[in-house]
Amino acid sequence: MDFVEYADRELMAIDLANKLAGALRAALARSERVLFAVPGGSTPGPVFDALCAARIDWASVDVLLTDERWVRPDHPRSNTRLVRERLLVERAAAATLLPMYQPTDTPEEAVARVTEAIAPHLPISVLLLGMGDDGHVASLFPGTEGLAAALAEDAAPVMALRPPEAEEPRLTLTRPVLDGALSKHLAIVGETKRAVLERAQRRSEAEAPVRAVLGGLTVHWAP
Ligand SMILES: O=C(O)[C@H](O)[C@@H](O)[C@H](O)[C@H](O)COP(=O)(O)O
Secondary structure, three states: OEEEEOOOHHHHHHHHHHHHHHHHHHHHHHOOOEEEEEOOOOOOHHHHHHHOOOOOOHHHEEEEEOEEEOOOOOOOOOHHHHHHHHOOOHHHHHOEEOOOOOOOOOHHHHHHHHHHHHHHHOOOOEEEEOOOOOOOEOOEOOOOOOHHHHHOOOOOOEEEEOOOOOOOOEEEEOHHHHHOOOEEEEEEEOHHHHHHHHHHOOOOOOOOHHHHHOOOEEEEEEO
16 A cells, blocks of 8 residues: 655646546556546535546546445535546546446436446446545445455445445445455545554555555645
8 A cells, every 4th residue: 555645635636637647548548448547525616626637548537436425416515516527527527438427216217227327337447436434445334244255355346235334224335346446446544544644554455445455555644
């Protein structure tokens, strides 16, 4: 695991966007199409604002959320809305968003259709993750029923989970898909998350699911 420390969040957003653009360019030099998986939440927005103007062949990039909150795509908490408003604009508007949300009442009803839609595009070429204060990544929250199955090496690529502390049911990519990404990046800010990450290395994957993706991960941190 590499750890890159920035003086502030603005510098992290700009440099991380440049690094992600470089990773996407490298992937595009190897493949006709590449899969770029991104998180929701509050951290990635400034990175998307810098990345969306990058001079890359966005028309050859498929974008996929690492997880989705089960709300309508126009809801303020929707990760699909976040990506559409902050990443898939400017030059990046030419990219293709693969569906992580479906108009079903529950995420369980969408698992088969989302799995069918994304499977042909795997593996992930470039992965950006966030992390919660509890060490969760994507929607792999500690203490969630079904977490062990989602962390298994042979887990199904997409699972519906109902984390007790999450506001909504979730649809999430699972360990093999996340950990199998060819270029893996984690963006975290603040002292709390830095300490959570340091402690995670002494915890079980069930206690700190971020552990499942530490191999080959580059962590980008700002105070
Ligand atoms: O839907 C989500 O919330 C994200 O996909 C989730 O995995 C996020 O990356 C972490 O919860 C960190 O969120 P913050 O960046 O807001 O701290």
